[in-house]
Amino acid sequence: MSAVLEAGEPTISSREDAPHEEPFLNPDVIGHICKFLGTSDIKNCRLVSSPWNYGATPILKVRSRITLEFSPGYDDDGHPFGADLGGWDISDVVKKLEFYPGNVRLAIPSTEYNLPPPDFAMFPFDNNFKSICVQYPLGDQFHWQRELFTKFILSSSTTLEQLKSEWLEDEVSLDFPLLGGTVFPKLTKLGVGRYFDSDGAVKRIGRAIAVSFPNLKYLKANCDYLVAMSEDGLLPNLSRSLTCLKLGGDLNTNGLECLLKIPASLKKFVLGNGHPLEFEIDDRVDELPTIFYKLLKKHAPTLEHLDLDMSWINEEENHLQWKFPVFPVLKKLCLDYADMLTDVVFEKSGYFGPINYAINFPVLETLYIFCSTKEASRVEAFLPPEMNCQVVPSVKQVDVRIRNYPGVLDQIKIYVRIMALFPNARDHVVSNLQRLLNLA
Structure with missing residues (x-):
C-alpha cells in the first residue's frame, strides 16, 4: 500500500505504486x-x-509546403466561388501562419475577384520562411496582394533559401517585387520562368540576381533576363557560386554571345527547360556555332551535366556544323529533340572530327539522345562505326529514341550497336529494347 500523505509532506512509495510516467526520449x-x-x-x-x-x-x-490562398478558389465543379465568397476567409491564412511553416506557396487561385485589402496588422511577419513559391501577377486588382507578398519576402531576407515565381492558370502576366537592394545572404535557388512581360519586371529580376542574391547557386530563368542584365552591364556581377543554370525562351546570336559574360563555372547547364530554346535566324547566324562552341568550352572543365534542346523559330532550317569541345568531367549528356544539331563534330588535338569517347567524354555515365527521323544523323554522330572498335565502360545508362522511325528493325539495330559500344549499360538497353518491342 502507498504511504498516507500528511500535511503535504512528500513520501516515498514503492516502484509498483508510483504513477506511470512516459519514458523520456x-x-x-x-x-x-x-x-x-x-x-x-x-x-x-x-x-x-x-x-x-x-x-x-x-x-x-x-x-x-503550406499553400496560403489570397483570393477565393474554385468549387468542387471547378467554378470560381460566387459573389458571397463562400468557403474562403482571409483569417484562414492567419491560422496557417500560426504553424510557422518554413515553406509556403503564396497563391491567388482565382483572378475573378477584385478584393478589398485586409488589415496587414493581422498577419505575422516574423515567420522567417526558408522557401517561398509566389504568384505575383500584374494588374491593379492585385495591388494589395503584391504589396503583402513583398512584405513576406522582405521579412524573410535573412532566412530565405529559395524563391520561385509561379504562373497563374489564367496566364496573367507576372510582376517581380521591388527588393530595394535588400540582400538575401542565404538564398541559393531562384526560379523565374515565364510570363514576365513588362520591362520593369525584367529589369527588377536582373537587378535582384546581380545585387540581392550574392550566393546564388541555382538559377532557372528565361534568356531575356540575362540579356537584359548584359545590356545594363550587370551580367558580370552574377554570383560566382552559381553551379546550375537552366534557360528557356527565345534567343538570337547576340543573346547567346551575352552568355559568355557569365563569370561562374557551371556544373549543370540546361538550354531548353521543358520546351526547346528557340533560335532566330538573324544576320549573324553563321557565327552561332562558333559562339556555341566557346560557351561550352568555357564551362567544359567543370561541367558534369549538359542538357540541350534547341530549335529554330518557326521550324526554319539552317544547316550549320556544330562543334563540341572535350568534356573531361561530364557525367550526363542529354540531347532532347535538339533539331538544330544535325551536323556535329568533336574536338581532337588541333582539329575536329568523329567522336572518340576516350577523348571527348572520358567519364560519361549517362547518355540520352531523343530526335525525330530527320535528325537521325545526330544519332550516327554519337554512335561511331564498329570499325572504330570503341568500348565505353563508364556509361551505365543510355537511351536513343528516334520518333517516327520507319522500321522497328532499324531501331533494333541501333540498340545492338549501343550494347557493343556501352557494355556496362546492357541491362538498361535491354529494358528499353523490351519497351520498343512492346510498342511494336
Whole structure:
C-alpha cells in the first residue's frame, strides 16, 4: 500500500505504486528518427505525445509546403466561388501562419475577384520562411496582394533559401517585387520562368540576381533576363557560386554571345527547360556555332551535366556544323529533340572530327539522345562505326529514341550497336529494347 500523505509532506512509495510516467526520449532523437519517415508518418508521430510533437514538428515544417490562398478558389465543379465568397476567409491564412511553416506557396487561385485589402496588422511577419513559391501577377486588382507578398519576402531576407515565381492558370502576366537592394545572404535557388512581360519586371529580376542574391547557386530563368542584365552591364556581377543554370525562351546570336559574360563555372547547364530554346535566324547566324562552341568550352572543365534542346523559330532550317569541345568531367549528356544539331563534330588535338569517347567524354555515365527521323544523323554522330572498335565502360545508362522511325528493325539495330559500344549499360538497353518491342 502507498504511504498516507500528511500535511503535504512528500513520501516515498514503492516502484509498483508510483504513477506511470512516459519514458523520456530526447526530442533531438525523435527528430532524427522522423527524418527517415514519410510525411504522413511524421504527422502521426506528432499525435503520440508532447515530446513527440515537439521533436517531429520541425521536421514536418521542413518537409511540408503550406499553400496560403489570397483570393477565393474554385468549387468542387471547378467554378470560381460566387459573389458571397463562400468557403474562403482571409483569417484562414492567419491560422496557417500560426504553424510557422518554413515553406509556403503564396497563391491567388482565382483572378475573378477584385478584393478589398485586409488589415496587414493581422498577419505575422516574423515567420522567417526558408522557401517561398509566389504568384505575383500584374494588374491593379492585385495591388494589395503584391504589396503583402513583398512584405513576406522582405521579412524573410535573412532566412530565405529559395524563391520561385509561379504562373497563374489564367496566364496573367507576372510582376517581380521591388527588393530595394535588400540582400538575401542565404538564398541559393531562384526560379523565374515565364510570363514576365513588362520591362520593369525584367529589369527588377536582373537587378535582384546581380545585387540581392550574392550566393546564388541555382538559377532557372528565361534568356531575356540575362540579356537584359548584359545590356545594363550587370551580367558580370552574377554570383560566382552559381553551379546550375537552366534557360528557356527565345534567343538570337547576340543573346547567346551575352552568355559568355557569365563569370561562374557551371556544373549543370540546361538550354531548353521543358520546351526547346528557340533560335532566330538573324544576320549573324553563321557565327552561332562558333559562339556555341566557346560557351561550352568555357564551362567544359567543370561541367558534369549538359542538357540541350534547341530549335529554330518557326521550324526554319539552317544547316550549320556544330562543334563540341572535350568534356573531361561530364557525367550526363542529354540531347532532347535538339533539331538544330544535325551536323556535329568533336574536338581532337588541333582539329575536329568523329567522336572518340576516350577523348571527348572520358567519364560519361549517362547518355540520352531523343530526335525525330530527320535528325537521325545526330544519332550516327554519337554512335561511331564498329570499325572504330570503341568500348565505353563508364556509361551505365543510355537511351536513343528516334520518333517516327520507319522500321522497328532499324531501331533494333541501333540498340545492338549501343550494347557493343556501352557494355556496362546492357541491362538498361535491354529494358528499353523490351519497351520498343512492346510498342511494336
